[in-house]
Amino acid sequence: MKSRSQKTVKFLAITTAIILSIAYLLPIYVMVLTSLKTPYEITQRTYLIPSIDLHPENYAKAFSLVKNALLNSLIISSSVTAISSFVGGLSGFYLSRFKSKFSKILFVLVGISLYLPYQAILVPLVQLMARTRLALTHAGMIMSYSILNVPLASILMGTFFMSVPREIEEAAEMDGATKRQIFFRVVSPMAMPGYASTAILVFTQVWNEFLLALTLSTPQTATLQVKLAEVKGSFVALYNLQMAAAIIGIVVPVGFFLLLGRYFIRGILAGALKG
Amino acid sequence: MTRGVFMRDKIMNFLVFVLPLLIVLVLLYGMLVWTFYVSVSNWRGTRPNFEFVGLKWYRMMFQIDRFWVDVKNNLKWLGVGVIPTLFLALLIAYLLELSNLKGFETYTRTLILYPAAMSFIVTGTIWSWMYQPDKGVLNTILRYLHLNSLQSGYITNPDTATYWLVLIFVWQYLGISVVIIQSSFRSTELQEMVESALIDGASRLRILFQIIVPNIRGGLFILMGLLIISALKVFDIVYIVTFGGPGYSTDVLALFMYIATFQQHLVAFGAGLSVVIFLMAFAVVVPYTIYAFRRWFR
Numbered sequence: 001m002k003s004r005s006q007k008t009v010k011f012l013a014i015t016t017a018i019i020l021s022i023a024y025l026l027p028i029y030v031m032v033l034t035s036l037k038t039p040y041e042i043t044q045r046t047y048l049i050p051s052i053d054l055h056p057e058n059y060a061k062a063f064s065l066v067k068n069a070l071l072n073s074l075i076i077s078s079s080v081t082a083i084s085s086f087v088g089g090l091s092g093f094y095l096s097r098f099k100s101k102f103s104k105i106l107f108v109l110v111g112i113s114l115y116l117p118y119q120a121i122l123v124p125l126v127q128l129m130a131r132t133r134l135a136l137t138h139a140g141m142i143m144s145y146s147i148l149n150v151p152l153a154s155i156l157m158g159t160f161f162m163s164v165p166r167e168i169e170e171a172a173e174m175d176g177a178t179k180r181q182i183f184f185r186v187v188s189p190m191a192m193p194g195y196a197s198t199a200i201l202v203f204t205q206v207w208n209e210f211l212l213a214l215t216l217s218t219p220q221t222a223t224l225q226v227k228l229a230e231v232k233g234s235f236v237a238l239y240n241l242q243m244a245a246a247i248i249g250i251v252v253p254v255g256f257f258l259l260l261g262r263y264f265i266r267g268i269l270a271g272a273l274k275g
Numbered sequence: 276m277t278r279g280v281f282m283r284d285k286i287m288n289f290l291v292f293v294l295p296l297l298i299v300l301v302l303l304y305g306m307l308v309w310t311f312y313v314s315v316s317n318w319r320g321t322r323p324n325f326e327f328v329g330l331k332w333y334r335m336m337f338q339i340d341r342f343w344v345d346v347k348n349n350l351k352w353l354g355v356g357v358i359p360t361l362f363l364a365l366l367i368a369y370l371l372e373l374s375n376l377k378g379f380e381t382y383t384r385t386l387i388l389y390p391a392a393m394s395f396i397v398t399g400t401i402w403s404w405m406y407q408p409d410k411g412v413l414n415t416i417l418r419y420l421h422l423n424s425l426q427s428g429y430i431t432n433p434d435t436a437t438y439w440l441v442l443i444f445v446w447q448y449l450g451i452s453v454v455i456i457q458s459s460f461r462s463t464e465l466q467e468m469v470e471s472a473l474i475d476g477a478s479r480l481r482i483l484f485q486i487i488v489p490n491i492r493g494g495l496f497i498l499m500g501l502l503i504i505s506a507l508k509v510f511d512i513v514y515i516v517t518f519g520g521p522g523y524s525t526d527v528l529a530l531f532m533y534i535a536t537f538q539q540h541l542v543a544f545g546a547g548l549s550v551v552i553f554l555m556a557f558a559v560v561v562p563y564t565i566y567a568f569r570r571w572f573r
Contacts, residue, residue: 005478005479009370009373009374009479010374010376012370012374013370013373013374013376013379014376016367016370016383017379017382017383020367020383020386020387021386023446024386024387024389024390024446025386026405026412027398027401027402027405028401030401030404030405030412031401031404034404042410043410048412048415048416087295087296087299090291090292090295090296091292091293091295091296093292094292094293094296095571096571098288098292099572104568104572106293106296106297106300107568107571107572108564108568109300109304110296110300111560111563111564111567111568112557112560112561112564113300113303113304114560114564115501115504115556115560115563116303116307116553116556116560117504117507117508117529117549117552117553117556118508119508119510119529119532119533119548119549119552119553120306120307120310120549120550120552120553120556121303121306121307121309121310122310122532122536122549123309123310123313123536123542123545123546123549124305124306124309124310124313125306126537127309127323128306146299147299147302147303148303150295150296150299151299151300151303154296155567158571178284178287178288179284179288179292180287180288180291180292183291183292204392207394208393208394208395208396209394210394210395210396210510210511210514211510211511211529211533214514214533215533215537225394225396225511228394228396228397228400229396229514229515232396232400232403232515239404242400242404243400243401243404246396246397246400246401249394249396249397250392250393250394250397253392253393253394254389254392254393256392257388257389257391257392258389261385261388264391264392265388265454268391268451268454268455269454269455269458272451272455272497272498272501
């Protein structure tokens, strides 16, 4: 009886693995393959077969198209990650350690803004950026994204601080350490994995964001996603270039995911289960 | 500690821990209120105009056919994007728990989770190519397999285009959903309940729906909120794959808001659409925040 149902499970598991493999590997396979072909070869309708001679020069071409945007994205995403993680750490500590009426109100305000659709503040933000002329600089983009990512970073960091053991903290408090000393010298070093998760999540989110980048960025500050959309729009039939550019665009976040997947998953869980 | 020192300590704590967050929140909520304010103004064109016109733009919105097409499409996104993803993720997560095939879990999880690291712009670009009706990948495979009758126009058929777009969303969110459900399986109480039910000879499917699902309500609730909000504010996929076309058959509120505000410069009207999007998301966020609040301050 038991072995029969174990067999069913095994059968189902293998079937599922095969179906999912097709669904999730085919797009990537096609993407890599197409990026190495010439436009002529693409129109030959032999999509699943690699072409006889590969064309890595597509990547050189795609790279020259997106290289400025790549740099912009790196600057903006890393700065926002640093600012949001730092501020998020401070506010997360406050929300998880100071239980007062005020901190409860702040928590509700943070909770509501956590998944705020960007549309809800887009018009004033564009107006603000245009009025202050920050729209033309990286600083403006960094500021905008930081404002939007601090709530998430705060909740994530707060969640991680809650799981840090309290004993050392209490001992430090007995010795007369201030909350600030405790935060910077005791709790933060212990919550480094939490910072890593938060940083990866914020970085990926900013790197992949499109709506705000599309409306705020100027040709000098255009992020990678904006550039990729532009490449898709202006090289409609050149699927090889589109795919090569897209692959260049996913190297950083997918690299993070493959190398630091543990932190990535922990970040997703912290964001979903407590936020 | 003297009273002066105590006060200084409190002020320093406020400056360090609270003030940065407070500034962010004031800016965020200030801008939110500003959006409401713009939506009842008469701002058209590139120059701000704050003449109060009441609900004029909302009235106009409700009379426009495109608005209702968008609402219908957003509902399609909710209907097809949320419950099926949840259900599929539940089954996959359960299967991952049941099977003790070596490597199966790690492999499957990595496989379906990698799209979570990619942007909708990238996935949209790939899937545009998959869906391309004439030379695209899916139709080519079907032709190759002599299944010509299954070929379809995908995103070029106004009646079904939205569903093909939602499929991209499901594809991308499935991994995250599985991970979230799996983590809510991991309570010892639940494990014990499942084990005793197994000893009683309950079937695995019955265990899933009668024991596991009721016990992971919290996790499912959270995941559902996450999916609903993501489906509600969807913009990137539609922008990159169809830009609302053919006609405006795949248009959604978020895209209409972008076009109205930044291309047609009907800023007040666009702000009105933002308010509608915000209110829909708000309805989901409130119970979500209450739930999180209870867990946080218990």
